[in-house]
Amino acid sequence: MMINFITEPLQYAFMVRGLAASIMVGIVCAVVGTYVVLRGMAFFGDALAHAILPGVAVGYLVGGGAREPLFWWALITAVFSSLGIGAISRSTKIKEDTAIGVIFAGMFALGVALISTVRSYTVDLAHFLFGDVLGVRAFDLWLIVIFGGVVLISIIAFYKEFLVLSFDPILATTLRLPVRLFELLLLILIALTIVVSLQTVGVALMVAMLVTPAAAAYLLTRRMPVMMALAALIASFSGVVGLYLSYYLSIASGAAIVLTCTAIFAVVWLVKTLSKFIVSGKNSN
Amino acid sequence: MAFLREIQKTSQHFKKQHHQHLTDMPILKAVDVGVAFENGFAIEAISFSLCEGERLAVVGPNGAGKSTLLKVIAGILTPTRGEINIYGQEPGGHICIAYIPQRSQVDWDFPVTVADVVMMGRVGRLGLFRHPKESDWQIVNQALEVVKMQAFAGRQIDQLSGGQQQRMFIARALAQEAELMLMDEPLTGLDVNSQEDIFSIMDELKKQNVTVLVSLHDLKLAAQEFDRVLLLNRKMMGVGKPKEVFSKDNLLEAYGGHLHLLSTEDGLLALGDTCCDGEHE
Numbered sequence: 001m002m003i004n005f006i007t008e009p010l011q012y013a014f015m016v017r018g019l020a021a022s023i024m025v026g027i028v029c030a031v032v033g034t035y036v037v038l039r040g041m042a043f044f045g046d047a048l049a050h051a052i053l054p055g056v057a058v059g060y061l062v063g064g065g066a067r068e069p070l071f072w073w074a075l076i077t078a079v080f081s082s083l084g085i086g087a088i089s090r091s092t093k094i095k096e097d098t099a100i101g102v103i104f105a106g107m108f109a110l111g112v113a114l115i116s117t118v119r120s121y122t123v124d125l126a127h128f129l130f131g132d133v134l135g136v137r138a139f140d141l142w143l144i145v146i147f148g149g150v151v152l153i154s155i156i157a158f159y160k161e162f163l164v165l166s167f168d169p170i171l172a173t174t175l176r177l178p179v180r181l182f183e184l185l186l187l188i189l190i191a192l193t194i195v196v197s198l199q200t201v202g203v204a205l206m207v208a209m210l211v212t213p214a215a216a217a218y219l220l221t222r223r224m225p226v227m228m229a230l231a232a233l234i235a236s237f238s239g240v241v242g243l244y245l246s247y248y249l250s251i252a253s254g255a256a257i258v259l260t261c262t263a264i265f266a267v268v269w270l271v272k273t274l275s276k277f278i279v280s281g282k283n284s285n
Numbered sequence: 286m287a288f289l290r291e292i293q294k295t296s297q298h299f300k301k302q303h304h305q306h307l308t309d310m311p312i313l314k315a316v317d318v319g320v321a322f323e324n325g326f327a328i329e330a331i332s333f334s335l336c337e338g339e340r341l342a343v344v345g346p347n348g349a350g351k352s353t354l355l356k357v358i359a360g361i362l363t364p365t366r367g368e369i370n371i372y373g374q375e376p377g378g379h380i381c382i383a384y385i386p387q388r389s390q391v392d393w394d395f396p397v398t399v400a401d402v403v404m405m406g407r408v409g410r411l412g413l414f415r416h417p418k419e420s421d422w423q424i425v426n427q428a429l430e431v432v433k434m435q436a437f438a439g440r441q442i443d444q445l446s447g448g449q450q451q452r453m454f455i456a457r458a459l460a461q462e463a464e465l466m467l468m469d470e471p472l473t474g475l476d477v478n479s480q481e482d483i484f485s486i487m488d489e490l491k492k493q494n495v496t497v498l499v500s501l502h503d504l505k506l507a508a509q510e511f512d513r514v515l516l517l518n519r520k521m522m523g524v525g526k527p528k529e530v531f532s533k534d535n536l537l538e539a540y541g542g543h544l545h546l547l548s549t550e551d552g553l554l555a556l557g558d559t560c561c562d563g564e565h566e
Contacts, residue, residue, distance in 0.1 A: 038395060038396070157414060158413075160404075160405075160408050160411070160416075160417075161408065161413075163397070163401075163405065164405045164408050166395075167392065167395050167397060167402070167405065168386065168391070168405070170356075170359075170361055170384055170386060171384070171405060171406075171457075173359075173360070173361050174359050174360065174361065174380070174382055174383060174384050174409075174461075175380055175406075175408055175409030175461070176294060176297065176298065176303065176360075176377070176378065176379075176380050176409060177294070177298055177408070177409065178291045178292075178294040178295040178298060180291050181291040181292075181294070181295055218396065221396060222396045222397075222398075222441040222443070223396055223397075223398070224396045224397060224401070226396075227396050
């Protein structure tokens, strides 16, 4: 029975591709998300995800629904948005989160406006907003492998530099590391991660994939590499469980994946809080 | 221009090229240094020099510009006026300067151990794409030994006391092979025993010919433990032996109405409300 439960969806190629995509995306998002959580960049990640919508829309209109132009347009928009947000928040009097808010809402509205010119508006918009992991094609899987791989290799190759930069930027300066360049690289890596994950969870739910697994892992460990590994495990597990939930309960796939992540976070948080409560209760006796 | 400089830094980091030392120069020379922010000068007209192995306390009230002075010496800030020389060159190319932050400005929940933090001091020496070798771990261990923290190597940083946190950062500066250590308020919030630990480590540093510059708000400690002090409140009131610098006129000028001077048997006693954390500059 149980085996049937697991194998039944696997007879469909779209399910297998969807599972592969959500596992890989989960790993990339979780590893990059570790830095997003530790550096307090959740709002930046959310904004960046929303800000690429106009790029996606142009790619969609230009390519008539083909995947490839859509990917490249999204990629270019993401990289420019991340650099643009960085530049504006540095050069004006306006606080960074305000600058991010202004750009993010404006870009998002532009994206919605562009997509609304197409007739099948609601369906397409929903795919971009909430993901369509069951529509993943072999070509998309290759893009995830290549660009997700680039992200992971960069994070590993510059592990010690990113660690110093995130823990103590002043130390990075006195060690004469190219601080600005690494800051820029991290923004580009986050942008790449978002584009790679676009089809799995969509623009609106992206921040959950970046933040939730890493936050749960943060509660469980106090070691950076362990945190990355745990976050990757939680995220890819959520990807698989979410897809099965989506298959059997007919829930939107992106939402199912994010809800599974959130549930895991909730359980971890609850157990941690309760155990702290019990320990402190024992101590006071 | 800024971008080119980043590229240059990357290549220096990759090839591990940093400024060579001209040993006949003083380790630190500040000439008419001023740093201005949007609302005016935080410090100005600062001139002094430091020889190898010396220990200097920078003393002044809150907001006097102590952190700013340390940061401009470290090459974290660029002087608006005047210049800083480290062995005859600007600080920007040196990796022998360690800045030890105020403990209140560190994220103690960051998921790293004591050994991880000390190893961060090696990153500048390692260069790009190179991982710590056995010899680097040995240097980390030796550094922890100097500050008597070997037993805490695997400990999470959020489980340390204030004195242990401070000693960990000194170990990191040792691992960095720093010749000039800039410590921002290292004694603030420490009990007397932990303060004594820090001073005995400073004595050890002196033996190793490490130059130490400490910012302090405790005049008494500065007078007791340092051969030379620099009295600062935006401008420099004086630099030299504590007895000479902590004159009544200088202290009144630096502390203004916040200071009360009492003549006692031990000499001049200065009482001020210069406490302590959260010096925002």
